[in-house]
Amino acid sequence: MKALRESFGDEILELVKEFPELYVIDADIGKSCKTVPFKEQYPQNHVNVGIAEQNAAGVAAGLATLGKIPIVSTYAVFGSLRMIEQIRQEACYPNLNVKVMCSHGGFTPANDGASHQSIEDLGVMRTLPNMTVIAPADYHSARCLIREAVRMYGPVYMRFTRDPIPYIYDESVSLTIGKAHTLVKGDDIAVLATGDIMSFALEAVNQLHAQGIKARLVDFHTVKPLDEEAVRDAIDTCTQIITVEDHSIINGLGSAVAEVVAEYGKGRLFRMGVRDRFGESGPYEELLKANGVSVAHIVEQAKTMLEDK
Amino acid sequence: MEREELVQFLKGKAKELRKTALTMIYTAQSGHPGGSFSAAEIMAALYFSELNVDPQNPAKADRDRFVLSKGHVCPILYSSLILKGYMDTSEIYNLRKYGSILQGHPDMKKTPGVDISTGSLGQGISTAVGMAIGLKRDHSPARVFTLVGDGESQEGQVWEAVETAAKYELNNLVIILDKNRIQNDGFCEEIMPVQDIEAKFKAFGCDTHNINGHSIPQILDALDAVRNTASCKPQVIVANTTKGKGVSYMEDVPSWHGMAPNEELFEQAMKEIEEGEIV
Numbered sequence: 001m002k003a004l005r006e007s008f009g010d011e012i013l014e015l016v017k018e019f020p021e022l023y024v025i026d027a028d029i030g031k032s033c034k035t036v037p038f039k040e041q042y043p044q045n046h047v048n049v050g051i052a053e054q055n056a057a058g059v060a061a062g063l064a065t066l067g068k069i070p071i072v073s074t075y076a077v078f079g080s081l082r083m084i085e086q087i088r089q090e091a092c093y094p095n096l097n098v099k100v101m102c103s104h105g106g107f108t109p110a111n112d113g114a115s116h117q118s119i120e121d122l123g124v125m126r127t128l129p130n131m132t133v134i135a136p137a138d139y140h141s142a143r144c145l146i147r148e149a150v151r152m153y154g155p156v157y158m159r160f161t162r163d164p165i166p167y168i169y170d171e172s173v174s175l176t177i178g179k180a181h182t183l184v185k186g187d188d189i190a191v192l193a194t195g196d197i198m199s200f201a202l203e204a205v206n207q208l209h210a211q212g213i214k215a216r217l218v219d220f221h222t223v224k225p226l227d228e229e230a231v232r233d234a235i236d237t238c239t240q241i242i243t244v245e246d247h248s249i250i251n252g253l254g255s256a257v258a259e260v261v262a263e264y265g266k267g268r269l270f271r272m273g274v275r276d277r278f279g280e281s282g283p284y285e286e287l288l289k290a291n292g293v294s295v296a297h298i299v300e301q302a303k304t305m306l307e308d309k
Numbered sequence: 310m311e312r313e314e315l316v317q318f319l320k321g322k323a324k325e326l327r328k329t330a331l332t333m334i335y336t337a338q339s340g341h342p343g344g345s346f347s348a349a350e351i352m353a354a355l356y357f358s359e360l361n362v363d364p365q366n367p368a369k370a371d372r373d374r375f376v377l378s379k380g381h382v383c384p385i386l387y388s389s390l391i392l393k394g395y396m397d398t399s400e401i402y403n404l405r406k407y408g409s410i411l412q413g414h415p416d417m418k419k420t421p422g423v424d425i426s427t428g429s430l431g432q433g434i435s436t437a438v439g440m441a442i443g444l445k446r447d448h449s450p451a452r453v454f455t456l457v458g459d460g461e462s463q464e465g466q467v468w469e470a471v472e473t474a475a476k477y478e479l480n481n482l483v484i485i486l487d488k489n490r491i492q493n494d495g496f497c498e499e500i501m502p503v504q505d506i507e508a509k510f511k512a513f514g515c516d517t518h519n520i521n522g523h524s525i526p527q528i529l530d531a532l533d534a535v536r537n538t539a540s541c542k543p544q545v546i547v548a549n550t551t552k553g554k555g556v557s558y559m560e561d562v563p564s565w566h567g568m569a570p571n572e573e574l575f576e577q578a579m580k581e582i583e584e585g586e587i588v
Binding site: 023044047049050052054055057058059060061062063064065066068070085086089090093094095 | 376425426428432439440444465469476477
């Protein structure tokens with residue numbers, strides 16, 4: 001068990017050795033975002049603009065024009081929404097090498113309540129031209145994807161989460177941005193998931209296999225560009241798809257997959273996620289459960305869809 | 310060049326910049342003349358005296374940067390870049406045309422010499438701060454100049470940027486405030502008073518230099534002062550200007566913020582600019 005925000009804190013300490021032009025830009029929540037060791041060891045590569053996210057995005061863009069690789073680090077709700085126009089104007093439109101890497105995605109700041117929970121970030125970021133959108137599933141895959149995001153040129157939004165979650169991959173994991181990764185093979189029904197809710201999806205798929213249902217599980221760590229081929233392959237092989245995300249069912253992975261399904265003209269889809277409503281303070285799993293998202297819900301949904309087939 | 314010779318030279322350049330910008334806006338039948346003209350002397354002094362830039366090598370690493378935070382007045386920037394030799398003069402007739410390298414607001418990917426894309430107010434100054442942080446840490450001799458509007462300074466982000474500049478002691482950053490007192494909907498004093506803006510910059514940790522923004526000698530003096538400063542504070546030049554300066558029917562008339570003249574008014578304006586003497 002390890003939190004995705006720890007991946008960020010650990011990986012930037014390694015990456016800066018390979019990329020001395022790496023900058024981390026904090027907006028006062030460096031402690032929560034795990035950037036403190038970086039700040040202490042590489043003060044020349046660190047900027048803290050205070051509680052001023054809009055400025056953080058602009059400062060990052062200015063640094064990027066010099067060939068720096070700036071990473072803005074804040075909470076997902078602010079990194080996506082508070083500074084979205086700055087990201088659009090000064091990072092995406094000029095296609096500058098600005099990375100936005102945020103902790104506290106989805107419902108994971110559970111006790112903080114709706115103001116700090118981020119259920120729209122993947123969706124709004126997905127609509128920006130030139131933007132790549134990534135939500136890793138566990139500690140090791142997050143470190144791999146952070147590395148890949150820094151190695152690629154262009155704006156990237158990456159979502160981490162707050163709490164320790166189970167390992168899914170090991171240290172040797174090698175993922176490619178834009179290429180979905182099949183975690184469990186199967187051809188009865190496909191579960192496509194993004195982010196750290198993967199551990200729920202994996203548990204559900206394992207339960208389905210134990211009951212004789214060959215469910216497929218695919219890690220869509222990259223929400224944009226979406227691996228459309230992997231969606232079409234799921235339709236061709238499994239016909240039915242369940243998307244699972246700790247995000248609104250509007251505009252997130254479910255919507256992205258729905259776009260492919262609709263254009264493909266076949267297949268059937270159920271989007272599991274936050275059902276167009278805000279969260280509240282409470283236990284993480286309860287908040288998801290209230291939206292029909294849990295291991296049991298995935299298992300039941302798969303069975304229901306297979307019975308209807 | 311001797312000082313007096315330089316002053317006359319820059320006055321001539323400001324005149325050329327106004328005529329070029331107006332020709333662009335007239336040809337396009339769209340664009341922002343008012344704020345272009347309030348900045349003409351400032352832009353002449355920057356591009357033809359102060360900035361260390363090379364049109365033959367627009368990406369030179371140690372060049373000074375210029376950020377047009379009030380991006381809508383790009384006709385005066387494009388005119389500066391054209392007259393400086395970054396582009397062919399035929400580009401004068403391509404402003405805002407489909408497929409043009411001269412977009413309605415500055416685009417660093419399309420226009421040589423544009424250091425950052427701007428247009429959404431309040432954001433350019435943040436990018437200038439980012440550039441100044443990076444250049445300072447790299448021990449570059451390059452400086453960053455940014456032109457900000459007084460209407461623009463109603464954006465809260467401007468002050469986020471300024472306090473960051475002060476925190477990181479960006480004395481390699483020169484913020485020039487084009488205080489022309491007019492914004493899109495009318496006079497700033499009516500729309501949203503910006504209060505004592507020089508005092509605000511001081512309170513946010515900057516050194517300020519208050520000048521007549523149409524006086525070439527005063528602009529040169531201020532640029533000398535910020536270049537030679539021993540202060541570690543960001544340098545702010547508060548340039549008191551007149552929107553639409555140089556064209557009688559545009560001066561201090563808010564509707565010329567973003568409007569193109571018809572043929573008759575264009576001819577009149579070109580004549581007034583040619584024959585007029587500023588300051």
